[in-house]
Amino acid sequence: MTETPPRTRRLAWVAIRAEEAAAKRALARARGAGPAVERTPPRPTLTVVVCAYTMDRWDDLTAALDSLRAQDEAPAEVILVADHCHELAARASAAFPDVTVLRNRGRRGLSGARNTGVEGARGDVVAFLDDDAVAEPDWTMRLLDGYADPNVLGVGGRIRPNWDTGRPTWFPAEFDWVVGCTYRGMPEQAAPVRNLIGANMSFRRSVLLDVGGFRTDLGRVGTRPLGCEETELCIRAAARHRGGVLGYEPAAVVRHRVPAARTTWRYFRARCWAEGLSKAAVGRHAGTGRALASERSYLASTIPRALVRPFAPEPGPPKATIPALVLGVLTTALGYAAGRARGLGRDPLPTPAALAFRAFGRLALPLAVLLWILAMRMPVAVDRMGGLGLLDVLPALYWCALAVLTVGFAVSLLDRTARTGRYALYTGALVTMLHATPAVLYEHLRYAWAWKHVEVVDQFLRTGRTLPDAGELAPYHQWPGFFSAAATAVRASGAPDALTMATWSPLAFDLLLIGPLVLLYRTLTRNRRIVWAAVWIYFATAWVGQDYFAPQTFAFVLYVSILALVLDRDRRPLATVGLCTPLVLAVVTAHQLTPLMLVVALAALACSRAHRPVALPLLGLTAVAVLGWDLTVARPFLFDQFDSSWAQFGDFKSNAHAGMVNLGSAEPGQVLVARVDRALTAGVALLTAAAPIRCPRLRRSPAMPLVLAPLPLLAAGAYGGEIIFRVYLFALPAAAFLIAGWLAPLFGDRGRPRPRAVLLPVLFALLLTGFVFGYYGKERQNHFDDGEIAARQWLARVSAPGDLIVAASNNFPGAYADYEQQRHRWFAMETPALREGVVRDPVAGLSALADEYPGDTAYLFLTAGQRAECEQTGLLPAGTLGRIDRALSTAPRFTLLLRDRDAVIYRIGPRPGPVR
Secondary structure: OOOOOOHHHHHHHHHHHHHHHHHHHHHHHHHHHOOOOOOOOOOOOEEEEEEEOOHHHHHHHHHHHHHHHOOOOOOOEEEEEEOOOHHHHHHHHHHOOOOEEEEOOOOOOHHHHHHHHHHHOOOOEEEEEEOOEEEOOOHHHHHHHHHHOOOEEEEEEEEEEEEOOOOOOOOOHHHHHHHOOOOEOEOOOOEEOOOOOOOEEEEEHHHHHHHOOOOOOOOOEOOEOOOOHHHHHHHHHHHHOOOOEEEEEEEEEEEEEEOHHHHOHHHHHHHHHHHHHHHHHHHHHHOHHHHOHHHHHHHHHHHHHHHHHHHOOOOOOOOOHHHHHHHHHHHHHHHHHHHHHHOOOOOOOOOHHHHHHHHHHHHHHHHHHHHHHHHHHOOOOHHHOEOOEHHHOOOHHHHHHHHHHHHHHHHHHHOOOOOHHHHHHHHHHHHHHHHHHHHHHOOOOOOHHHHHHHHHHHHHHHHOOOOOOOHHHHHHHHOOHHHHHHHHHHHHHOOOOOHHHHHHHHHHHHHHHHHHHHHHHHHHOOOHHHHHHHHHHHHHHOOOOOOOOOHHHHHHHHHHHHHHHHHOOOOOHHHHHHHHHHHHHHHHHHOOOHHHHHHHHHHHHHOOOOOHHHHHHHHHHHHHHHHHHHOOOOHHHHHHOHHHHHHHOOOHHHHHHOOOOOOOOOOHHHHHHHHHHHHHHHHHHHHHHHHHHHOHHHHHOOHHHHHHOOHHHHHOOOOOOOHHHHHHHHHHHHHHHHHHHHHHHHHOEOOEOOHHHHHHHHHHHHHHHHHHHHHHOOHHHHOOOHHHHHHHHHHHHHOOOOOEEEEOOOOOOOOOOOOOOOEEEEHHHOOHHHHHHHHHOHHHHHHHHHHOOOOOOEEEEEEHHHHHHHHHHOOOOOOHHHHHHHHHOOOOOEEEEEEOOOEEEEEEOOOOOOOO
């Protein structure tokens, strides 16, 4: 039943329709007068969803689809959803090539089928037509006319009964809702109503997605005559979208077939009883006041008039309708009372197993956090890490904490009572356990590149300016945004340096990234469980270690934030461009590669008409900013790198393999780590590729162009051997969403998990296993002991500006300390000829290297971190640094200054003069 609204609201709806008609006439006249006409807003596209249940109504279904082909304004697409009838789906796919045939992926019944149709729809508006109804030729046009006003949430039309055996004389028109048709008492003119009738209704697709679709615990299942799922959805949509209108357009007509079986007293009574039961259930969900608002008007106005109309002087319905009127009202009322007494609409009392299931989802989080805290309080011998890094020394409690957290999160995804806050807490706990663990266990900052960036910040603090010639650190001074911002933050905090900030930056940046990821995924789906599953999958697969104290980390957070703003269509395009502009400029000035990734991502989104109004101007802005910056501030570095970059351009294979570990020379533990890394990356790629194949609705998601956009940059160059990792990083947010979208059926329809849902924690556990190998497996070379740091500080005291520091690699703390004053050479990272010369004859090779700098004092600095990197990655043969140390200890030109377990320092004396 629908509500006849107050006169003012009805007049408002009529006024909207009248203004629209006048605008169309004026536009038609203007088109005849010439081209100088203001264009109207684009008309929304329409998808028509037809739900079918059985082969018995094949002829009716064919007629319904034929009526859609005959529309004056053809719909953009027609979707036929087969409700768990494989024979029907197979026959329809063969018989209707112009129709998209989907199988109901939700709970059996009309609501589940409709939700499947909505998920697969591409149109701005989704209309529903019963499989035994035929639409008039102007049906789609009339429905779409109602969406001229942006406040309109949905539009429904008139449903005329098409009786197989004629209307029974006793069947009152006021009860045509029994057979799913428009009944006497509904408005005769266009007007806003409380709810639409299922056989002829349409909604904006964004509204349906926003409210979560139709409830699957309401609605018809098979031939059971239950209903009111559209009533509950309309009430829910109106409550969520304040000021929105549901319009009734009687000119949009469909004819609904009424077979002889529905013209009997038995069916009439059963349908009235079911209506009462359904209204009781809706009342539980939506509140009695809203659920019975139109019914009160119906009983107070429509039924009294129907009872007296047979006695009026003018011809009216036969008096035989009076018993049906009385019986219908009483039966519906009794059905409502029975439904209230039986508690229809209430969630059933959970079984003991369900209670245990829910309790575990709630208790697993604090239990996992407690286990992690206990693990962090245990003594962990990080100085005894072997070929598998932290995996060798982390206590069993840590792995138990991760396992409990993973299973608890999977259980929470399957629990429909779980709130968004629980998902957020689980994700925050995951990020904390993964990224705070090294900071808690280590006494010093991990990762040599993070030390290098701290040293750049220190130089900014010392001099307050960029350096015109910084050698291999030139990119940091020609893209100084991150370092100048970090230096400003250090000054504001009063800290002496950026070490504390850098130590905790992985945790801080990853926690900060949760917000942009959630905003991004919310623009792609309204299903909060898919959103948080995608966030979890992202953090469980982001193994490449690009979250440390670095410009890339800073720029990546901004990159995801920009994409989230661009895909959010609830904001005016100009406002979005304004919000994104400072973020774009920050990215352009902070990093070399991220602006290029942003350009290709915006170019991919600009191909979509829906996102073009924002993506296109932002693409132009970003391209101009990148060119302007690269041709001015960054010009020296780019011109210096031009020849090498041009040589690598277009070489996909070499660029992709440049950063891969040489498994032939790496130590066995690192071989295993590399293989697991590759397996995880391949698994993510396969899952991402399979998602749109198995779920056609994902093919139309903006995540598809975003996951493909970074791939062309493999042709741009090797980027120091890291381009493959960066492409993976920038494709991962979209890939995580596609994987989560594919896994969504495992969550269950409205919280009813399927038996195969056990695959969810198994998959999460496999992904996390790959992550911990990739992220923790190299920690032997990323962790630095007190001895290394003390030795570097001692070297800083004895060396002077202009001295030369020679080391095997830059994998030690303070490798670039005072880099504006001292020179550095890393012989294991030099040309193969120099590296092989040092390995073959350390004394001669290192002496020749020092002789390239006549007059400078040279120091050789070898550390445990360098040894770990060289041996684990195969940069030098195992034992090389020890052999070099032994060879130099007896060489007269090399003076031993310091030796301990973690470091050794030699001063390389001047070249001996000629013997006279």
